[in-house]
Structure formats: structure tokens, C-alpha cells
Amino acid sequence: MAMALRFLRPLRGVRAFAAQPIKCKAAVARGVNDLRVEEVTVAPPGPREVRLKVHSNALCHTDIYTLSGQDPEGLFPSILGHEAGTEVESVGEGVVGDCIFCFPPRGKRTNLCPKIRGTQGSGVMPDGTSRFTDSSGAEIKHFMGCSTFSEYTVVADISCAKVSDTAPLDVCSLLGCGVSTGLGAAWNTLNVEGGSSVAVFGLGAVGLSVIQGAAMRGAARIFAVDTNPKKFVMAKELGATDCVNPKDYDKPIQQVLVGMTKWGVDYTFDCTxxxxxxxxxxxxxxxxxxxxxxxxxxxxxxxxxxxxxxLVTGRKWTGTAFGGFKGRSEVPPLIDAYESGRLKLDHYITHRFKGVEGNLQAVEALHSGECLRAVVTY
Incomplete structure (x- = not known):
């Protein structure tokens, strides 16, 4: 989906350049739908890298998509996970908080970094190597530059966003990908304004966060579209005014929505x-x-x-990466908004599990169709 960020809270006594390898537990994807808890070794961070102690990990459909073998870039063995709240364990040389890998974002442009994306897609750190090995010493690949199905992980410093010392790290994990993407798609990408109409297709955590974002912007009419009517309860609580099940109609859903409006909906979002x-x-x-x-x-x-x-009759078709947020500068304020009560997030956590083994349970929960976000606390 979008570039994921790691949230970090500095630990007392953090030292640069003196870190040693750490043995810990991780859920390793050995192959398609083959997820195992193993002992792994996590190497010290290199230059411009940060080793993190993972506090909480939220499971995203992108993790399932890769585990199921649908991702053409999916690599095995690897450590999945890319939504997490973490603490800094140690840092490598040169970690000062500034991005040296990509150009400065200008104006409305995001800081999605094409340069680091190349190595992330190859399952390695920016220097082309991995920080994970298994008990036999064999390399394990990284995932999306994050790999948070592990008690410890190493990431590039530009993949981190520092939040307040009082921020609850389990809730922080929600903003590592899906929920931020949905909110940002409404606020940044399409810039929904008050009085407008919105249609959201697919009512998982991302779709519901679009609805929440549109409602916070004052959208007058919000269509929630899904084939599972059980999802309409939460959609209405978050601001949906109309709930539409395509199975209830004998014509294409686009014709239904155009018929329910004058000439169509101002802003529409596919979250499926x-x-x-x-x-x-x-x-x-x-x-x-x-x-x-x-x-x-x-x-x-x-x-x-x-x-x-x-298209030639005036419609625009676009996509979004991480909801257009500039992660390091614009995601921490979302946590501030949560702590002040201006942004509600707890409703997305429908399942909680403990320990690295909980990631296996979280996968099952996400397959059930009853789960928005399963959060695993280590």
C-alpha cells in the first residue's frame, strides 16, 4: 500500500557504534502461507540505521497479500510486518534525523523515496545486505524496510518518525500504513471539502478511515459500499450516511450510485x-x-x-501513496491529535494478541472477515 514508518521512543542509555548482535524471536515467512516462529540473530545497525525494540505490531492486509504469494516482489524467507510502535535500542553512525537518500519534498509533493524503494523491494538494507540471519547463519530478507514480526529489527533512519514520550505505542502502530493512508487519501490526495459527496468501496480499516476523514472534513453525503452488511454498523458510527450492498441490485453499482445522486459522486475511493x-x-x-x-x-x-x-468528460483517476503524508513531519501530529482527543483511533483495534506467536493468530483473525486491525504486543 504505502511507505510505512516506524515510531520510536528513545531509551535511556542508547549508544551509537557499540551495539552487539541480538538473538530474539521472530515470525519468519519461509514460503507461501508458511509462517513459523524461530530464533533469529539481528545484527547491529550500520551507518544511518536504527535498531528497534518492537513494542506492538499491527497486521495489515499487505502482509497477508505477500504471505499468500500474490506479491510479485514477495521474497522468502523473510520477516514480514510494517505497522509498528517501537523503541530505539541502538543507532548507527551518522543518525541525526535528516534524510540523505532523497530530494527534499517540495510543496504538495510527498517524501516517497524512489532510491530507498529499490533496496526495500529487494529485501535488503540500503547497502544491499540483510541484518537478519537464522540459527544456521543463513540470510533472512527484510520486508518493506521494516520487518516488525520480530522482537528486534533494523531500519534505515529515514523510515522512522519520532512521537511523543506519552504516545501509546499500540495505537501508534495503526498509523504505520493503513489508517494513515485512508485519512490522507481523503485529506491530502483528493482534499475532500465540506458539503461534498463521497463514496467508499470496501469497508476494511482503510475504507473506514476514509469515511472518518471525509466526515471530519464535513462531507454532506457519504456512501459506504460493501458486500458484507455487518460492516455497515461501524461505517455509520464513523459518518456514513448511506450504506449500499451491490448484491441488493441487479445492475452495476456505478449505475446505482449515479441514480442515487444527480450526476454522480464528487469523490470516490477504491479500498478493495x-x-x-x-x-x-x-x-x-x-x-x-x-x-x-x-x-x-x-x-x-x-x-x-x-x-x-x-475521462474526457472531466473525471480524474488517481492513486495515493501513504495518503500523501510526509511521514516524518506529518504523522507525529496525528498522534498528538489522538492524545488530545481530536482524532479517534481505538475503534480500529478489534483483536489483541501477545508475543511473537500472536502474529500467527493475527493472520487467522484477519482471514476471518471480522477483524479491522489485530495488534500484537511483544
Whole structure:
């Protein structure tokens, strides 16, 4: 989905350059749907790297997507996980908090870094090597530059965002990817304004966070679209005004939504990863000015299509990376908003588990269809 960030709270006595290897437990993905708890060795951080003690890890559908073998970049063996609240254990040389890998973000441009993305996609650190080995000394790959299914992990310093000392790290984990992406898609990418209409396709944690973000912006009408009516309860609590189940109609859902409005919906969001739903979201957008945002991650090899007429009549089709947030500077204020009561987040945590073994239970919970976010505390 989006570039994930690690949240860190400095520990007393943190020392640079003197760290030793650490043995700890991790949930290692050995192959497709093969997740095992093992002892691993986590090497000290190198230059511009940070070794973190993972406090809490939230499971994201992107982890499941990779574990199931659908991700063309998915590598095995690897340590998955990319939404976490952590503490700094040690730092490498040169960690000063400034990004040296990519150009400074300008204006509305995000700080999604193409340079570090290359090594992240290869399962290694920016220097091309891994910090994880198993009990036989064999290398284990990193995942999305994070690998938080482990009691300790090493990340590049630019993958960290410092939050307040009082921030609850289990809640911080929610903003490592999905919830931030949904809120940012509404606030940053499409910039939903008061009085507008919104349609959200797919009511997982990402879709619900879009609804929450749109409601906080004052959207007048919010359509929540899903084939599971059980999800409508939370959608309404977060601000949805209309709940629509495509199974209740004998015509395409885009025709239903256009019929329920004047000429379509101002802003639409796909949070499913289904390419047919992406098309339906675009074609539900208002003729002349409607905007549609693709958030969901499609399976490998899938392509999107529509008639050019949908675009030449004024609609816009776009995507979002991490909701357009500049992670290091703009995510910590979200935690401040949570601590002050201005941003509600606890409702996303529907399941809690303990220990690294809890990641296996979290995977099962996410498959159940009853889970928004399962948080595992180590």
C-alpha cells in the first residue's frame, strides 16, 4: 500500500557504534502461507540505521497479500510486518534525523523515496545486505524496510518518525500504513471539502478511515459500499450516511450510485484492490469534476480499464501513496491529535494478541472477515 514508518521512543542509555548482535524471536515467512516462529540473530545497525525494540505490531492486509504469494516482489524467507510502535535500542553512525537518500519534498509533493524503494523491494538494507540471519547463519530478507514480526529489527533512519514520550505505542502502530493512508487519501490526495459527496468501496480499516476523514472534513453525503452488511454498523458510527450492498441490485453499482445522486459522486475511493471495483468507483464519479482514488493493492498482473469517455468528460483517476503524508513531519501530529482527543483511533483495534506467536493468530483473525486491525504486543 504505502511507505510505512516506524515510531520510536528513545531509551535511556542508547549508544551509537557499540551495539552487539541480538538473538530474539521472530515470525519468519519461509514460503507461501508458511509462517513459523524461530530464533533469529539481528545484527547491529550500520551507518544511518536504527535498531528497534518492537513494542506492538499491527497486521495489515499487505502482509497477508505477500504471505499468500500474490506479491510479485514477495521474497522468502523473510520477516514480514510494517505497522509498528517501537523503541530505539541502538543507532548507527551518522543518525541525526535528516534524510540523505532523497530530494527534499517540495510543496504538495510527498517524501516517497524512489532510491530507498529499490533496496526495500529487494529485501535488503540500503547497502544491499540483510541484518537478519537464522540459527544456521543463513540470510533472512527484510520486508518493506521494516520487518516488525520480530522482537528486534533494523531500519534505515529515514523510515522512522519520532512521537511523543506519552504516545501509546499500540495505537501508534495503526498509523504505520493503513489508517494513515485512508485519512490522507481523503485529506491530502483528493482534499475532500465540506458539503461534498463521497463514496467508499470496501469497508476494511482503510475504507473506514476514509469515511472518518471525509466526515471530519464535513462531507454532506457519504456512501459506504460493501458486500458484507455487518460492516455497515461501524461505517455509520464513523459518518456514513448511506450504506449500499451491490448484491441488493441487479445492475452495476456505478449505475446505482449515479441514480442515487444527480450526476454522480464528487469523490470516490477504491479500498478493495479489485480492478473491477476500481472501474466502478471511477464511473460513479460526477461527470465534469468527479475524482476517484485507487488505494487498494491489486493482485499481480491485474490491469485497470475504462472507456476514455469517462475521462474526457472531466473525471480524474488517481492513486495515493501513504495518503500523501510526509511521514516524518506529518504523522507525529496525528498522534498528538489522538492524545488530545481530536482524532479517534481505538475503534480500529478489534483483536489483541501477545508475543511473537500472536502474529500467527493475527493472520487467522484477519482471514476471518471480522477483524479491522489485530495488534500484537511483544
Amino acid at each position: 484492490g479489485n480492478t473491477e471495483v476500481m472501474r466502478a468507483a471511477l464511473e460513479s464519479a460526477h461527470r465534469g469534476w468527479g475524482e476517484s482514488c485507487v488505494i487498494g493493492v491489486a493482485a499481480a498482473g491485474k490491469e485497470i480499464s475504462t472507456r476514455p469517455f469517462q
